[in-house]
Amino acid sequence: MNTIYLDNNATTKIAPEVLDEMLPYLTDLYGNPSSMHTFGGSLHKKIEEAREKVATLLGAEPEEIIFTSCGTESDNTALMSAVESYPHKRHIITTRVEHPAVFNFIKHLARKGLRVTFIPVDNLGRFDMDTFLKALDDDVVVVSVMYANNESGVIFPIEKIGQILRERKIIFHTDAVQAVGKIPINLKKLPVDMLSLSGHKLHAPKGVGALYVRRGTRFYPYIIGGHQENGRRAGTENLASIIGLGKACELAMKNMEKEIVYLCKLRDKLEKRLIELCPDTRVNGDRENRLPNTTNISFEYVEGEAILLRLNEYGICVSSGSACTSGSLEPSHVLRAMGVPFTAIHGSIRFSLSRYNTEEEIDSVIEIMPKIIKDLRELSPFGKEKIK
Amino acid sequence: MWDYTKRVKELFLNPKNVGEIENPDAIGEVGSIVCGDSLRLTLKIDKETNKIVDARFQTFGCASAIASSSALTELIKGKTLDEALKITNRDIAEYLGGLPKEKMHCSVMGREALEDAIANFRGEKKPKTEEKIVCECFDVSEEKIRKVAIENHLTTAEDITNYTKAGGGCGSCIPKIEAILKDIWFVKPLPEIKVKLKKLTNLQKIALIQDVIDKEIRPRLQADGGDVELIDIEGNKVLIGLRGMCVGCLMGNVTLKGIEKKLKELVSEDITVEVG
Incomplete structure (x- = not known):
């Protein structure tokens, strides 16, 4: 059975070009870039090359890029750095739909006495600018708003938020893990102070990420030890993966324009056909302003885990916002924040595509999925005519 | 998964x-x-x-x-x-x-x-x-x-x-x-434990009495400079000897009753304690 992988917001395949670049550094060239001898020390230039590639993708300067171990570390580092740098300020602003890497870290800071404002979203998952403006005060230490949401794909107005914060000289961090490599980002124009990204979301391996810190932003390291990354992130560099991330950014830069067109075409076809073929179905999130690869669809009267495991039988990989798949009994906090009715959250399925998906794969899903939904609805005590 | x-x-x-x-x-x-x-x-x-x-x-x-x-x-x-x-x-x-x-x-x-x-x-x-x-x-x-x-x-x-x-x-x-x-x-x-108490064999009972005296009773008496020794067990009658500061103590009877209460609670309801 072939795998049809439509869960690329969870993780992605390592691009073959990326793997090729990495392999020598997992085998023969195993030196430590901090060493004085040529065998190790000469590898340092490979890290700098990778740093340049990451910077180019973001429109940043190489020295503004710090390599980390993952998106979560980048997020935690950014938030902690702001809090440590401005200890007299005690108010953090974020959104109700952040990834746990930000959401739970900020809740952790709240337990330590910081005040937090969670900005809501509307029923299309859009940022509530009015509440945000009212929440701003002189006590704000950092604002952290994700670039694009991992579940709905909705893109937030980062430029507008950034302009407001720049005028007020408030530090602005964005978790851009889902956006980097998928949509253009130009930090030369974008008023953002810190930005997190993760390698494995853009066809680099797991275990590597980066944090952009704008020149002139106060920075305080989170991982403390050796002098690596100019003293901003200690720990021997994950050389092969850093090289892989550099290559992945180069590929994204090269292919982004045509990939956006390609992914939109496949995603829109999938979405349109599924809505046509399955009655009582709704798309969650703002369709006008979202990532090209993501669609989140709710199938009423059926439960997400059941859909997911039936699709699994055909090798189709997706994810769901239902309670049963979250590992807790609470369904997706993102869809709840959007006010999606519980009935629709339980039957929500996220499809997230990548450049490696083909039209044939999408056609297979369009063929298989309606049968599964129909089958499970027959099993369900609910349905339009069944609900009293 | x-x-x-x-x-x-x-x-x-x-x-x-x-x-x-x-x-x-x-x-x-x-x-x-x-x-x-x-x-x-x-x-x-x-x-x-x-x-x-x-x-x-x-x-x-x-x-x-x-x-x-x-x-x-x-x-x-x-x-x-x-x-x-x-x-x-x-x-x-x-x-x-x-x-x-x-x-x-x-x-x-x-x-x-x-x-x-x-x-x-x-x-x-x-x-x-x-x-x-x-x-x-x-x-x-x-x-x-x-x-x-x-x-x-x-x-x-x-x-x-x-x-x-x-x-x-x-x-x-x-x-x-x-x-x-x-x-x-x-x-x-709790009631279940009481049922269990009654099922003891003689050997288990003797061992348990010795155990309670050693672990529950003696440390408390020793803290006040006193002590107690198990001399014999006749059915449910436990014969003990008071030692140390307990000898001739005016509170001897109270001590005896205290020992009896503890053994009744932890071993069997029928136990009586006397000085042997």
């Missing part, structure tokens, strides 16, 4: 007894679409023999909810109502070769639907308002928590969440759940 057994997967992918019986003799309904799972059970019952002739289900829920519902219908078909009522959620879980612990509530839902159906058949349906709701998020009553805790020997709030969902939402009822568990497990086991 859940670690489902082969049986769960089979019954999820090809569930047995799906659907609704026309003109059913009994209907059982539990859960709701808001809670994330719901089961509707319909039964055909032979009114002369009280046997369940046919059982069908409709389930909104995850793979294990669907498999548990299907397992329930397989287990009850052909049984009399009284026999069927003896089926517990553990029987359903066992039939499936086990369920992940976080999914045990699916088996509980099956059992509840059966009870609801049989109560419906017997005209015993009780209005919901009589129940004391502990978990508002998932609408779970104290009665259900108690029942599931006792039947499955659950001792932590986390277990209760796994089996009933209670406490899995906002979490504000967790202290209440813990209080209920304390009430169940920390008061009632």
Whole structure:
């Protein structure tokens, strides 16, 4: 059975070009870039090359890029750095739909006495600018708003938020893990102070990420030890993966324009056909302003885990916002924040595509999925005519 | 990813007894679409023999909810109502070769639907308002928590969440759940211990008396410069010798009574203590 992988917001395949670049550094060239001898020390230039590639993708300067171990570390580092740098300020602003890497870290800071404002979203998952403006005060230490949401794909107005914060000289961090490599980002124009990204979301391996810190932003390291990354992130560099991330950014830069067109075409076809073929179905999130690869669809009267495991039988990989798949009994906090009715959250399925998906794969899903939904609805005590 | 057994997967992918019986003799309904799972059970019952002739289900829920519902219908078909009522959620879980612990509530839902159906058949349906709701998020009553805790020997709030969902939402009822568990497990086991006390053989009794004297009594007396020694045991009469500061102490009798009380409590009600 072939795998049809439509869960690329969870993780992605390592691009073959990326793997090729990495392999020598997992085998023969195993030196430590901090060493004085040529065998190790000469590898340092490979890290700098990778740093340049990451910077180019973001429109940043190489020295503004710090390599980390993952998106979560980048997020935690950014938030902690702001809090440590401005200890007299005690108010953090974020959104109700952040990834746990930000959401739970900020809740952790709240337990330590910081005040937090969670900005809501509307029923299309859009940022509530009015509440945000009212929440701003002189006590704000950092604002952290994700670039694009991992579940709905909705893109937030980062430029507008950034302009407001720049005028007020408030530090602005964005978790851009889902956006980097998928949509253009130009930090030369974008008023953002810190930005997190993760390698494995853009066809680099797991275990590597980066944090952009704008020149002139106060920075305080989170991982403390050796002098690596100019003293901003200690720990021997994950050389092969850093090289892989550099290559992945180069590929994204090269292919982004045509990939956006390609992914939109496949995603829109999938979405349109599924809505046509399955009655009582709704798309969650703002369709006008979202990532090209993501669609989140709710199938009423059926439960997400059941859909997911039936699709699994055909090798189709997706994810769901239902309670049963979250590992807790609470369904997706993102869809709840959007006010999606519980009935629709339980039957929500996220499809997230990548450049490696083909039209044939999408056609297979369009063929298989309606049968599964129909089958499970027959099993369900609910349905339009069944609900009293 | 859940670690489902082969049986769960089979019954999820090809569930047995799906659907609704026309003109059913009994209907059982539990859960709701808001809670994330719901089961509707319909039964055909032979009114002369009280046997369940046919059982069908409709389930909104995850793979294990669907498999548990299907397992329930397989287990009850052909049984009399009284026999069927003896089926517990553990029987359903066992039939499936086990369920992940976080999914045990699916088996509980099956059992509840059966009870609801049989109560419906017997005209015993009780209005919901009589129940004391502990978990508002998932609408779970104290009665259900108690029942599931006792039947499955659950001792932590986390277990209760796994089996009933209670406490899995906002979490504000967790202290209440813990209080209920304390009430169940920390008061009632006492009588059982007393029953155990009486079953001691002579050798066990002697060993236990020696043990209680060494560990419970002597350290306290020694703290005041006194001591006690076990001299002999005649039936239930324990002969001791007071030593150290206890010799000639005016409180000797009180000490003796104290030792007797401790031995009565920990060894046997019939024990008496004398100076040998």
